Amino acid sequence: MKTLLKSLCLFSLLFTSFLFAQTTTKSTFLVKGECGMCKDRIETSAKKTGAKTANWNATTQKLDIEFDADKTSSDQILKQIAEVGHDNELYSAPTQTYDQLPGCCLYEREPSFLKTAITEQPVKQDNQFFVRGNCSSCKSRIEKAATSAGADSSSWDSNTQMVTLNFDPAKTSADLILKKIADVGHDNEKFTSTDDTYKNLPGCCLYDRELPLGVKSDLVHDDEAESAAPKKDFSQHADHFDKSIEEVRLIRLADATALSKKETGLTFNIGGKELLKAACCNLSESFETNATVDVSFTNAVTGTKQLKMLGLDQKYTSLTKELLPSIRGLAAPYGLNLIPGRWIGGIQLTKGGSTVVNGYESITGQINTELLKANDNPETSINFFGDVHGRVETNITSTTQLNEHWNQSVLLHGNATLSKTDSNDDGFLDQPTGNQINAAYLLNYNDLDHSGLGTHFGISFVKDQRFGGQTTFDKKIDRSKQTAYGVGIDLSRFEIWNKTGYVFKDKPYQSIGWMNQFTTHQQDSFFGNRNYWGNQNTFYSNLVFESIIGNSNNKFKTGASFLYDQYDEDYLTQNYKRTETVPGVFFEYTLTGLKYTLVAGARTDFHNLAGTQFTPRLNFKYDVTDKTILRLSAGRGFRTANVFAESQQYFGSNRQIEILGNGGKIYDLKPEIAWNYGASVQQEFKLFNRKATLVADFFRTDFQNQVLADLDISPQKLVFYNLEGESFANSFQTQLDFAPAKNLELRLAYKYYDVQAEFLGGKREIPFMPKNRGFFNASYSTDKTDKGAFWNIDTTLQLIGKQKLPNLNSNPLEYRLPEFSKSYSTLNAQISRNFNKNIRAYVGGENLLGYTQNNPIIDVQNPFGNYFDAGMVYAPIMGANVYFGLDFKF
Known part of the structure; x- marks a missing residue:
């Protein structure tokens, strides 16, 4: 009888563990932040969205969470964290929310952690236009193209995927400038770059052409990786890049x-x-x-x-x-x-x-x-x-x-x-x-x-x-x-x-x-x-x-x-x-x-x-x-x-x-x-x-x-x-x-x-x-x-x-x-x-x-x-x- 009771208890324990394992998920994500206030804000937001536990580390920028997959998802948790001001692997915080964070919480937004962005397009002004890109090389290329097309000045932001143009309408137009930007390899809301031009961009500049305009690419690169791979390797797989590599994650360690x-x-x-x-x-x-x-x-x-x-x-x-x-x-x-x-x-x-x-x-x-x-x-x-x-x-x-x-x-x-x-x-x-x-x-x-x-x-x-x-x-x-x-x-x-x-x-x-x-x-x-x-x-x-x-x-x-x-x-x-x-x-x-x-x-x-x-x-x-x-x-x-x-x-x-x-x-x-x-x-x-x-x-x-x-x-x-x-x-x-x-x-x-x-x-x-x-x-x-x-x-x-x-x-x-x-x-x-x-x-x-x-x-x-x-x-x-x-x- 004792052997039977022991067997039943052991079976019950294993069965309960099996059920718990099926419904409880442990995951780790990259979330940007700076200080103790960020830690409290991130962890509290995660728990409010259904996480059982949440622990964010400012040194590694990693968030460890446990949640019941039947009640919530990592997508919902990370979306809520972005809404309170913290960029992460799936979502980018609205610029207005980020700007309103306390001064000690204003982290560096570049390089981005984004792998798949599902944020809404930011609100833009009349002289702002959506232009696809990734890194500092993209920024330099876009702004140089705008200047060569007659713009007095321009500034491209990798987070909002927007370029701000200042120009004299008597000398040029937004269409001419955006056409020139497309000619050098960057899709925008007016013109699309040719496939050959796009494929000849450096590896760090290959953005995702399938995402909605105004959403950052799912390819994440740091400036340190610009010369990490030959152009031909990227051009051969550009159309199916997201299928050939499951994840690209580059982490920049804090300087002494x-x-x-x-x-x-x-x-x-x-x-x-x-x-x-x-x-x-x-x-x-x-x-x-x-x-x-x-x-x-x-x-x-x-x-x-x-x-x-x-x-x-x-x-x-x-x-x-x-x-x-x-x-x-x-x-x-x-x-x-x-x-x-x-x-x-x-x-x-x-x-x-x-x-x-x-x-x-x-x-x-x-x-x-x-x-x-x-x-x-x-x-x-x-x-x-x-x-x-x-x-x-x-x-x-x-x-x-x-x-x-x-x-x-x-x-x-x-x-x-x-x-x-x-x-x-x-x-x-x-x-x-x-x-x-x-x-x-x-x-x-x-x-x-x-x-x-x-x-x-x-x-x-x-x-x-x-x-x-x-x-x-x-x-x-x-x-x-x-x-x-x-x-x-x-x-x-x-x-x-x-x-x-x-x-x-x-x-x-x-x-x-x-x-x-x-x-x-x-x-x-x-x-x-x-x-x-x-x-x-x-x-x-x-x-x-x-x-x-x-x-x-x-x-x-x-x-x-x-x-x-x-x-x-x-x-x-x-x-x-x-x-x-x-x-x-x-x-x-x-x-x-x-x-x-x-x-x-x-x-x-x-x-x-x-x-x-x-x-x-x-x-x-x-x-x-x-x-x-x-x-x-x-x-x-x-x-x-x-x-x-x-x-x-x-x-x-x-x-x-x-x-x-x-x-x-x-x-x-x-x-x-x-x-x-x-x-x-x-x-x-x-x-x-x-x-x-x-x-x-x-x-x-x-x-x-x-x-x-x-x-x-x-x-x-x-x-x-x-x-x-x-x-x-x-x-x-x-x-x-x-x-x-x-x-x-x-x-x-x-x-x-x-x-x-x-x-x-x-x-x-x-x-x-x-x-x-x-x-x-x-x-x-x-x-x-x-x-x-x-x-x-x-x-x-x-x-x-x-x-x-x-x-x-x-x-x-x-x-x-x-x-x-x-x-x-x-x-x-x-x-x-x-x-x-x-x-x-x-x-x-x-x-x-x-x-x-x-x-x-x-x-x-x-x-x-x-x-x-x-x-x-x-x-x-x-x-x-x-x-x-x-x-x-x-």
Whole structure:
């Protein structure tokens, strides 16, 4: 009897499974999108149309669905997804719906995923006509034919399959132009191309002649495939192409660093793939393979690094986290070390003046850091890192989808420098010892498609302690009893923030967002016999309303912000206190044309100490062709200087600090004002028959009331005063990215800087800024095995030209510096092995050429004497460093 019951149960189970298998279908489709909002919109739309499960991945652009074939179909699901704004394999979203998506959701619509298009013909204007085609070669051929037939201008769009013609009726006609277009191989609503002409088109241009006019071809090609097959192979099978090949699917993998074609400003999107090319232990090391940002050590005792952009110090770049103010004020000297590299989900780097929505402090550009979230690949990962100089660290990151609308991120980090390294035997540590404990928690809610509400909450805390100076310095001994020179830096920082947004129902183009953040940052430090203590409490709030004027070609953002900064600083025996309150209002208008985008914004801020400040900014992008983009920008910015925090690289010396005030309300100095102007050209072309991108840009920054740190008045003084006269920074950069062979990516760049200011002693170059810099990066990956294993090799060579050095000629001869430093080169390299999707090992080296600055510390034998100075650093002070690490994912 038991055997019979077991048999019946087994039979029932098999029968039920059989029935379920007959009615439940699992499928995977390509669906275009960009962000977490896209993910929610796509998955919600699929489930509304009958899908039992839906999971869309932004990295692969793949949607996995399960549905009951008796109740719905993949056709119905994908049609509904297109109707809410997302192109996919079967349907293209209506242009009006796509245009009304939030800005973060505007994906690149080319190349298309369409295999079989069943969309309705778009509405066209009187000067628009349906013309069949596929790719950029079609676009060029169609527009050239139109011009040769007398059109003043023309523009063909591959998504709508429409050409827009502008012509003088007295000289030509639409019929003549369309006849010429048909003669070169492109069917249209007036004329049909001959079979021979059509069959002689390149393979990528062979559209489906059977589809209704205005519907995109079912043959999908990328520009990379234009020469993939000989013409004769396509011509032999053109009439039955869809029968001979079941599916053509070309997927373009995301670039490690991508220059956005849709952004009005010159914006680079740095992804996780780029960040893994180097050690990337913190934010300051995240730009080692990036040619736009310059990274250098600040002095010979603290081991910290600073960024420079457009030839100017880090303080003139707006550094944000989650689009909220981050590394500013008292956090300027060491804040880059407080954001672990493995916490970073992506970086957006914009050169030149950024949007007025994010504030008034951006002068040379904006660097925004996004933390890891569970939008794409929920996972837990552990990283172990160590180097030969005794630096070790561990990172644990976990991103989890709690339910349909909630997800969380838990980010943990710890590091320590254990060994005392003195590679040049000067008696001083090359890098300080110490440790850091860092933790953050993120909680996200997204229900934009139903309630229109989304919110993001974050909280973080970090404690960092460092000790440096002479190798004989003992931190356990009271400083009053110390005979050795020591440096101690004790940092603590707490942040809590929230961002909440609401998208109006039935108005996807209209939204309102509110961001709030509170930060407290404290530093307790000493440099020899000098003490510095500082505390900063900051509250920031920003309310933004976004909508359109008439149609989506006329968008605007408006709102109000409030910034509260409370500073309390002790330097030696003097105390400096101030409170800054800055309410502000802003308005930004975006005009989108057929080939151009104009963003014009202005804000007014009512600073209680700096007075009322007006900040206008303008960005313009013009698509000369689909491969050539011209950008122009101009704007104003202002900031209040924090002279002690921003000049701590010189605290490791016996220079006396002096402030030559002029009646300002902040350190007796006036606020800094700067105008930035820029122009750039972005050109895509073929090199070695593969895609290549060349970018050339020029930016100029002009200052008013710049707070100068003068090192030349005396080697024993550091003097601060407001600029009286001219101060400017000219920056020119050209960069070429190309892939000469499969899996091999190369990046070449050259930068020229001309940075000068009128100091009290006359106009001269800003010190520690090389005029010329060269950059070369190569990255090679092997093909993945069946288990997902592959090797990756990356190397970066930088050439740094000579730099103007401070004038120390009043010192004794042995304590002087030459007028200019020597040129030098650095080489970094890394080899990594992915054993599968979950395990990765890497080993790398920094400064492998071993170049170091001779005698980086002046009068190193007498650290308490008048001539001691550890701030005259212009090159690496440590020789070659080798590191290794392991990554595990669960």
